[in-house]
Every structure is written in structure tokens, then in C-alpha cells.
Amino acid sequence: MIKTVKTTPYADQKMGTAGLRKKTRTASQENYIENFLQSIFNTIPNLNEKSFLVGGDGRYYNKIAIQKIIKIAAANGVKKLYVGKDCLVSTPAGSHIILENHLDGGFVLSASHNPGGIDGDFGIKYATSSGGQCQPSESAAIFEQTQNITEYRISDCPDFDLTKLGTFYCENTEIEVIDPYVDYIKLMESIFDFKKIKKLLTSDFRFIFDAMNGVTGPYAKKIFEEILGAPKGTVAHGTPLEDFGGLHPDPNLIYAKHLVDIMYSDTAPDFAAANDGDGDRNMILGKKFFVSPSDCLAVLTDNYKLIPAYKNGIYGVAKSAATSLAVKHVAEKLGIGYYEVPTGWKYFINLMNSNRITFCGEESFGAGASYIREKDGIWATLFWLSIIAETGKSVKEIVLHHWQKYGRNYYLRNDFEGIPQDIADKLMADLENSLPSLVGKTFDGYTVSEAYPFIYHDPVDKTSTKNGLIIHFSDGSRIVYRLSGTGTNGATLRTYIERYVTDKLDEEPDEMLKDLSHISRIISDVTARTGKEQPDIIT
Ligand code: G1P
Ligand code: ZN
Secondary structure, eight states: OEEEEEOOOOTTOOOBTTBEEEEHHHHTSTTHHHHHHHHHHHTOSOGGGOEEEEEEOSOTTHHHHHHHHHHHHHHTTOSEEEEEGGGOOOHHHHHHHHHHTTOSEEEEEOOTTSOOSTTSEEEEEEEETTSSBOOHHHHHHHHHHHHHOOEEEEEOOOOOOOSSOEEEEETTEEEEEEOSSHHHHHHHHHHSOHHHHHHHHTTTOOEEEEOTTSTHHHHHIIIIIIITOOOTTOEESOSOOTTGGGOOOOOSTTTTHHHHHHHTSTTOOSEEEEEOTTSOBEEEEETTEEEOHHHHHHHHHHTGGGSTTTTTOOOEEEEETTSOTHHHHHHHHHTOOEEEEOSSGGGGHHHHHTTSEEEEEETTTEEEETTSSSOOHHHHHHHHHHHHHHHOOOHHHHHHHHHHHHOEEEEEEEEEEEEOHHHHHHHHHHHHHHHHHHTTOEETTEEEEEEEEEEEEOTTTOOEEEEEEEEEETTSOEEEEEEOSSOSSSEEEEEEEEEEESSOTTSOHHHHTHHHHHHHHHHHTHHHHHOOSSOSEEO
16 A cells, blocks of 8 residues: 655755765664655656666665665556666666666765764765766755655655565566666676686785675675685675674774784785775775875776776766866877866766767876776776786786876865855865965965855756866866765865976875965964864865
């Protein structure tokens, strides 16, 4: 039976950089998920012809929320749902499943790299038929629904067993529990030379893949251990856990410190990669060596010819404005298109659909290509393994060689977290107003050459989006400021700092960027406004 339930709006259901992301305790309030889902369905016509994917990264509350999604979808007359077995699907595999099966969209339940559990975070990434997350106009329409909602529809059918493959019905909606791995693995086999990688992984080459107890564990065990022959145990933290086993599943130098310690020890293996909770982020490490994500995009782009799927040529490359300019040097040398977009993978979608780009990436540990519409941690790992297999070089040698060829963009991101929203908004507004007056001023020897709010004009649908404030210095250095759109605790000010040099290639970023970091704090006046002398997190 279908019930219609009266409800009242929640004021805070606006999607951020990557879907709706909330404290689990917020998301588990009465009618919270129900309101949000009904609001989405209210914006989609002809639901009886529409099919969607449902899955998630294994975090706490996903299983409860997925039962609700099934019943709400059924009550709204959705034609079919494809549900990942055990409620699992990685963000990249989800994008592939949507595209390959021509689905109308999907719900990947994940707060990405944020911690899980009842005191952690919960999230819903809503993708459309593009295979990527919905565009700002679509999320605005959904938000409007959430603010006016008065009722939702839900089936009162009992919970379903989602641990076995098979098909059943909820009301008239077909529910198919699918294998979330098999098609994605075939896709990876179609891009990379698995034989070459297998030769490497069955030699004395030593490799750790750290899934951080997120969703990529089962994907990685199948790909690296079962198919590519890496020894059992290559995949660490390989079982998806509701609280990520207490890990903060964000693959960076801080939250994956356990892996960094191994890689900086004298017995370090040759190569390590870590992925985040939902499998779209990656961190790459060599023996005593860290590859910054901005450099990672540049190195992958420069080596495209080594990969079977790309060897005949690539379209251009894109990065978020906050990402370092390293890949720009490569694009110029290769003579391919180069684009800068606002932060968030959804901004790459039009560029991919119009064949303007093949590769794209963000400084926030994201790299990917146009075979799907999300970033992809396993793809990045396979790409690095391919470069190592083809060149016989270590990670450090590959990157040093890159810097010798193109120069190095030293890069750091400083995050000031938990700032009251009004203080953060005022800081950004005042900073924006002061930009024109900064031009020509010199700070510690760095002269401001340009300062402007970043406004992106999408070449495909001609929309403009504002995201961040950019300051250029006459030596090629840059500072970018923006507020995070994924936090769940007050506002986070992100300050992105970079400096380009063609000598001094193997120095410490902290040292090379000390003065610019200081200048970034002077210009934003962050200490006086927030009481913070130093950033909370430096990556
Ligand atoms: C952060 C990253 C951004 C990424 C997003 C989702 O968003 O900075 O690059 O696309 O997470 O993974 P932010 O919190 O900065 O809005
Ligand atoms: Zn993620």
C-alpha cells in the first residue's frame, strides 16, 4: 500500500560541492531523507519511464536510507531501480553503471572522504543521466522543492534482502540487485594493458593499495589481487566498514598517516595508493615520496601515450581553478585544449560531453577521464602502475623527470576550519571588495599583478558560475581563496598557494611557500577575524 505522509520542510537541504552532506544525526531525523528524496522526484517528469541506480560507500545509515529510497521510489511510480549488492557501489562504478545502462540517474549514498558513523557524516550524491552529479540549476530546483514540501509518498512494503543478486518488485517498481563490480572491472580492462601491469605485480615489485575501509576494498581485491596477481594482502583496510574502522577515509598525508609512515620507512615498498570512502579520490606515494595531486594530473596527461585507450590521442585537459598550473605547462607543450573550471567534478561534464577534454583533475586528490563522469581512484592507480611498468622508473624518478622537463609548481592548501558562517562570509566579501586595491602592491618581495573573483563561463551552456578569489603575482605565484562546499561543521576557508620555479626542484613545499603562506594570511586578515594563527589542516 502507498501512504501519503504529511511533512514540513527542513531549511538546510541545499546541495553543496558534491550532493547533500550532513551530520548523520541530522540526516537521520524524522522525514529528513524522505523529504529530500520526494523533492528530487518532484522535479522529474514521467517517473514511470525512469530507472535509477542506488548504492553507497558502506557507511552507517546507508542500509536504512536505501530501504527508504526503494519505498519512496516505488510509491512515486519509478519504473526500475538497480541496487548494488550489499548496498555498495563506488562513485566511479556508479557513473559507469548509469552510462552503460542508459539510466536516468542514481543515488550514491556517501559523504565521500568524511568520517562515518552515528557521530560522523552521511551524504547523498544525486547523479542524472549524464552519469555525473546534477548541475547547479537542477540542485536549485530541488532545493526549492525541499523548501515547499508538504507531503511525501512511501510504500509500506517490508524491507528487502539486498545481500543477494536477483529481481523483485516493490509496488510496480522493479528492483534488481546487481553486482556492482563486474562491469567496472571490464571497463578498466578495456582502458589499460592488464598483461603489462600483471607482469609488474607478479615480479618483485611491492605495492600497497589502502582502501581505508571504504567501498574500494572489494574492487581492489578483485582487480589487483585476483586478476593482476598481486600477493594476497596487497589491499589493506579492504573490507567496507560502517564507521571505516575509525579511519577518516580521506587519502592524504594527514588522514592516511599510517600509510605515509610505511612509505617513508626504510623498508617501504615501491608504490602505494590510497582511496577515499567512495573510491573517487586517490593519493599516490612512492618510496619516501609523495605525488601532489596537481602534479599527478600533469604527469598522467604527459604520459597519455603509454595507455592503450589514449595512445591515439587525447582531447584537452581541465582542472579546477584552485588546482596548480602544473598541467597547463603540459597542455601548452602538447598543443591540446586547456580549461579551468570551478571546484566540483560536475563542471567537467559539459567539457567531456563536447569532446573538449579527455582528462581532468582537482587538487583535492582527484583525477579522472571521460570514460565516466566522476573522478576515479582505481583508474589513477592503474595509470601509475602502467607508467611504472612501461618506463621501469620509480615514482620519484618519474616526477623528478617531469619537473626537469616542465618546472615545478610548489603547492599547498591551507584550511581554516569551523569558522562561524557569518564571519567566513564577511571575510570573503571584504576580501573580494579589496581585490582591485591589491594590484601593484608588494608583499615580502611578491608583487600582485592581477586580482579578481573567478567567474567561469561554461562554453557549452553559456552559464557563468562564481567560485573563489584569485590573486596572481608577477613571478607566476598564485593564491586562491574559497569557502568549502562540503563541510558539515561551520565554514571552512580554503587558501590554495602555489609558486612556480624551474630550479630548486627538490625542496620542501613548506619551506618554498613559507613567505606566500604568510602573505595569504595577511591579505585575508584571517587571524584577526577568526583568532586562528595557523591553518587547522595543511595538505
Ligand atoms: C572538496 C574539494 C573539491 C571536491 C569536493 C568533492 O570540495 O575541494 O575539489 O570536488 O570536495 O570531493 P569543497 O569542500 O572544497 O567544496
Ligand atoms: Zn569521494
